[in-house]
Every structure is written in C-alpha cells, then in structure tokens.
Amino acid sequence: MLKRFAELSTPLVADACMRVGVGLRVAPAGVVGVVPGGRVAGRVLPVRHYGSVDVFLEAYGAAGPGDVLVIDNGGRTDEACVGDLAVLEARAAGIAGVVVWGLHRDTPELVEIGLPVFSYGSLPLGPLRLDGREPEALGTARFGPHLVSAADAVFADADGVLFVPGARLDEVLETAAGIARTERAQAERIRSGDTLRRQTSFDEFLERRAADPGYSFRQHLRRVGGAIEE
Numbered sequence: 001m002l003k004r005f006a007e008l009s010t011p012l013v014a015d016a017c018m019r020v021g022v023g024l025r026v027a028p029a030g031v032v033g034v035v036p037g038g039r040v041a042g043r044v045l046p047v048r049h050y051g052s053v054d055v056f057l058e059a060y061g062a063a064g065p066g067d068v069l070v071i072d073n074g075g076r077t078d079e080a081c082v083g084d085l086a087v088l089e090a091r092a093a094g095i096a097g098v099v100v101w102g103l104h105r106d107t108p109e110l111v112e113i114g115l116p117v118f119s120y121g122s123l124p125l126g127p128l129r130l131d132g133r134e135p136e137a138l139g140t141a142r143f144g145p146h147l148v149s150a151a152d153a154v155f156a157d158a159d160g161v162l163f164v165p166g167a168r169l170d171e172v173l174e175t176a177a178g179i180a181r182t183e184r185a186q187a188e189r190i191r192s193g194d195t196l197r198r199q200t201s202f203d204e205f206l207e208r209r210a211a212d213p214g215y216s217f218r219q220h221l222r223r224v225g226g227a228i229e230e
Contacts, residue, residue: 005041016176027161028144039157040097042068046141060093072141073102084109
C-alpha cells in the first residue's frame with residue numbers, strides 16, 4: 001500500500017474519496033510527522049491507550065507486515081503516550097508507522113529510529129494515570145470524530161491523516177492516480193504558458209453559470225476533464 005501511495009498524497013486520496021462517494025474521514029488538523037516529509041500508508045492496527053504501554057505490546061502480537069499503529073489517546077495534551085521503546089518495538093514487529101491522536105516524547109530518539117511517527121507534538125511528561133481498560137481496546141480506535149478499525153487503511157503525509165475503508169481501497173487509489181495524472185498534465189501546461197483558465201474553459205463556465213446559477217465549477221470540471229477540486 002505504501003508503494004502505491006508513493007506517487008500520491010493525502011489531498012489526492014481525499015479528492016478521490018469525494019469523487020467515488022466514499023465518506024471522508026480526515027483527522028483533525030495539526031497532526032504532523034516527527035520527521036518532516038515523512039509519510040506512511042497501511043492497514044489500521046487500532047489500539048486505545050489507558051496509561052500503560054502494555055496495550056501496545058499486546059497489539060503488536062496481532063500486527064501484520066506493513067500495518068500502521070493508530071493510537072487513540074483521546075487527543076490529550078497533558079501527557080505523551082508513546083516514546084522510543086514503544087516505537088522501536090513497533091519496528092521490530094514489522095509495523096510501518098505510528099499515528100497518534102495525542103502526543104509523543106523522546107523526539108531525538110524517534111528521529112534516529114526512523115519509523116514514521118505522526119502526532120500533535122511532543123511533551124516530556126509520560127502518563128501519570130492507569131485507567132480501566134475497555135473491551136474494545138484492541139478492536140477500534142477513535143481519531144477525532146472518527147472510529148477506525150482493521151477494516152480501514154490509514155494515509156499520512158505532510159498534509160495530514162485520513163482513513164479509507166479497506167473494501168473501497170483499490171477504487172480510491174486508482175481514482176487518485178487518475179486525478180494525479182490529470183493535475184500533473186495541467187501543471188505542465190501552465191508552466192508552458194497555457195493558463196488554467198484556458199484549460200478549464202473558464203469563460204464558458206462563467207457564461208453557463210450566468211444562465212444557470214446552479215451550474216457549479218465542480219460540474220464544469222467533470223464535463224471538461226479538469227482536476228482542481230473534486
């Protein structure tokens with residue numbers, strides 16, 4: 001999955017989801033990679049954090065090669081829930097990356113380890129709590145308003161994080177690749193002096209919209225074959 005994502009981006013995947021009618025599940029803004037430019041894609045390995053790393057170690061036992069650990073720490077900003085040892089063990093388990101709804105710590109060590117880690121930032125303080133564990137601890141994880149499971153795929157890069165149902169994954173990625181090809185071609189034409197307004201017959205769009213106020217630019221792009229927005 002990461003190989004297929006190599007030529008794509010989360011904006012392209014998001015546009016593809018809109019085009020094929022897959023409900024968008026985008027993480028709240030602010031999730032960034034510990035290492036700038038990092039990116040990861042894979043099946044969700046969900047886990048809920050309750051104050052101890054034991055739940056991570058248990059999750060690793062069910063990991064498949066290339067899975068991405070998605071940690072639900074409730075978006076907390078008063079503790080860091082994952083650090084260098086947990087990430088080292090994730091790498092040993094064949095996990096492709098870690099995405100945290102919360103904070104991390106041990107930043108220099110994480111940079112050295114090199115496994116992609118995405119979170120809302122860093123904090124020196126680890127958990128001071130030990131909450132009761134829910135039955136769904138290893139079944140689902142919440143990330144912002146979204147509930148995800150092993151039936152989903154996760155994509156993360158410099159623009160953020162989003163989730164796609166595994167059952168629609170091939171369709172979404174093929175559509176994203178098509179959008180990418182169209183956008184690259186449009187970009188090359190702009191660089192060659194063929195403006196985007198001319199490429200998209202923008203004057204014609206304005207005329208049609210004047211006659212039909214319900215005619216949207218999105219409809220127009222689909223008719224002329226452009227790709228700027230879905």
